[in-house]
Amino acid sequence: MIHKILVANRGEIAVRVIRACRDLHITSVAIYTRPDKSCLHVRIASEAYEVGEHPMKGYLDPHKIVEVAKQCGADAIHPGYGFLSENYEFAKIVEEAGLIFIGPKADVIHKMGNKNIARYLMKKNGIPVVPGTEKLNNESIENIKKYARQIGYPVILKASGGGGGRGIREVHKEEDLEGLLQDCKREALAFFNNDEVFMEKLIISPRHIEFQILGDNYGNIIHLLERDCSIQRRHQKIIEIAPSPTVSENLRKTMGVVAVAAAKAVGYTNVGTVEFLLDDYNNFYFMEMNTRIQVEHGITEEITGVDLIVRQIRIAAGEILDLEQSDIKAQGFAIEARIVAEDAAKNFTPALGKVTGYYPALGPSVRVDSHLYKDYNIPPFYDSLLAKLMVRATSFDLAVNKLERALEEFSIEGVTTTIPLLLAVSKSREFRRGFFDTSYTDKNMEVLVKEMQKYKDKKNKFKNEDQILNVITEAIERFEKDNR
Incomplete structure (x- = not known):
């Protein structure tokens, strides 16, 4: 069994992996660069080590990371997503150092992590590509x-x-x-x-459908159904749904078989994602394979009950996959909304600042994965993801209702976020009916901006009322003090 894991990442995914380590009673090791010294992943890890003053270089230096892992006695490294997670040379360095890389083997990352090589291999195995x-x-x-x-x-x-x-x-x-x-x-x-x-x-206005893959080191590979990632901006996903509300059962089975075949063609192990583009005629094309955990993995966990990070660790430790394809059934629908530090009304301009208040949504079947806390300063060096809001319900319609409610409750003060945009999408008739593809936000931005303004006006109204109430309260307190 693995006893100590170094998490070669930061932010939300580092927090997520450290929590999985805690669930398994495994010692966790955080790394950080100087600007991240007070970050949440550093605070909650069992141990933490600085890897340099420069905000980025330490997270991208495979030799430094492996050196820290060996010095602190870690026997495995989890790369998270982003940074070096799909860098086959990093995986190779980890393996050559006698450590366990929690992910696929280096040669598989090289084949599938490189989109160009992956295209060639898929064509060779008869899988349709763009x-x-x-x-x-x-x-x-x-x-x-x-x-x-x-x-x-x-x-x-x-x-x-x-x-x-x-x-x-x-x-x-x-x-x-x-x-x-x-x-x-x-x-x-x-x-x-x-x-x-x-x-x-460039396929115009396709749907973006991806299948979650899980495989052990002994040739057992299954998929954990699909996610619809069509709601995007600038090719980055902002809302994901599991399973897709528009994919039929027959199409799901066909695409799932192809996704597993793609993974088997390269001897895939651990967790990965096979991504497809789906056109108006239900023709689907292999787009790429992500050889790592995905940002949106949580909604697959919500509908299947499978903890993907824990499974990554157990598979890396040599366990046999004890699940079969017939065991995987969707329990309702789950939706993830990515809350990022951007002003959607101003062409998604990045937003910086200090989080003066953080009030995540709560309630039954509501999950928030985040690294935020009050007084956190959002740095300009990294991805702008602040939190992932996930909801689950028995139907897609009820899941959208819950998403809308949770977004209205969610508050991050001191910095501009995409909560107004996400709320506008959740209120959209087209979204509720499943009438969307990758061009949705571009086509509907004018309408979405108007809906976003309604949300902002409502928030400002409450803010002004709170200010008036505070003034009245302070006046009463002064009056009572003066007349004691």
Whole structure:
């Protein structure tokens, strides 16, 4: 069994993994850079070690992380998501150091974590993929333009080692291609330390459906149903639903079989996600495989009762998967809303500041995963995710009702967040009816902004009333004091 785990991450996912360690009575080790010294994951871990002054470098230095793990006596490393989680060289360094990497093997991450290689392997195994190219880094701009014309505009540029909506650029006309290619490569290098880029046909307004995969080290692989991740902005998910309210049972079975086949084709182990694009005619295409835990894993846990982080640890420790496909059945619907520090009404401008008040939603079948606390200063260096609000109910309609209620209760003071946008979506007739795809927010932004303003006006009204009440209360207290 694993006795001590170093969590090579920060924020919400680090807190989530540390809590799983506590559930298993495993010692947890946090790492942090100087700006993160007072963060929640540092406070709740069994042990914590600084890995540098620079806000990013310590989290991206595999040798430093492994050195800390060996010095503190950790026997395993959990990478979380982002940072080095899909970096096969990191996994390889961990393995070569005699430590357990809690995730798939390094060679599998190399095959599937690199989207370009993954496309090739899927095509080889007869799994449908979106038309596209191999890596473009060694190609001339003239050849790249020729490939784009052959595929047909619009096209999309993607970082081979990317994820989380980073390293992606849509190209609608040839004169924009060269500049967007350079932008894509720069972002890919900054976030993933790999500027390899490839090109695909941009499928207009698809649905984004992903299947959760779970496999042990002995060839047993199952899926834990699907999540609909179509509500997005700038290729980043903002609301996810499990299972999809628009996927039929027959289509679910077909896509699930293909997802498991994709995982088996590369000998996949541990937790992963096979992602598909689904068009208006229910044709689906392999998009990518995420070789790590996903941000939205919690809603799969809610409908299946399977703790995915605990399963990751147990599988990495050598346990045999004691679940079969027939054991997996959805218990109602779960929805996740990602609350981030952005002003959606101002083109999703990043928001910084100090959290002066934090009041997460509560109630039956409401879950909040977060690293926030009162007086937390939101740093400018990392992803802007603040909290994940998850709700569960027996039907999709009831789950949306619960989401709406929970968002109205949720309050983060001192910083602008996307709560107004998420609430506007939850009130939308199209969302409630399942009439949405990846273009939903772009098409409905004007209407959503108006709904967001109603929420803000209501909050300001209550704020003004509270201020008036405070003034009256203070006046009464002064009067009583003066007349004692």
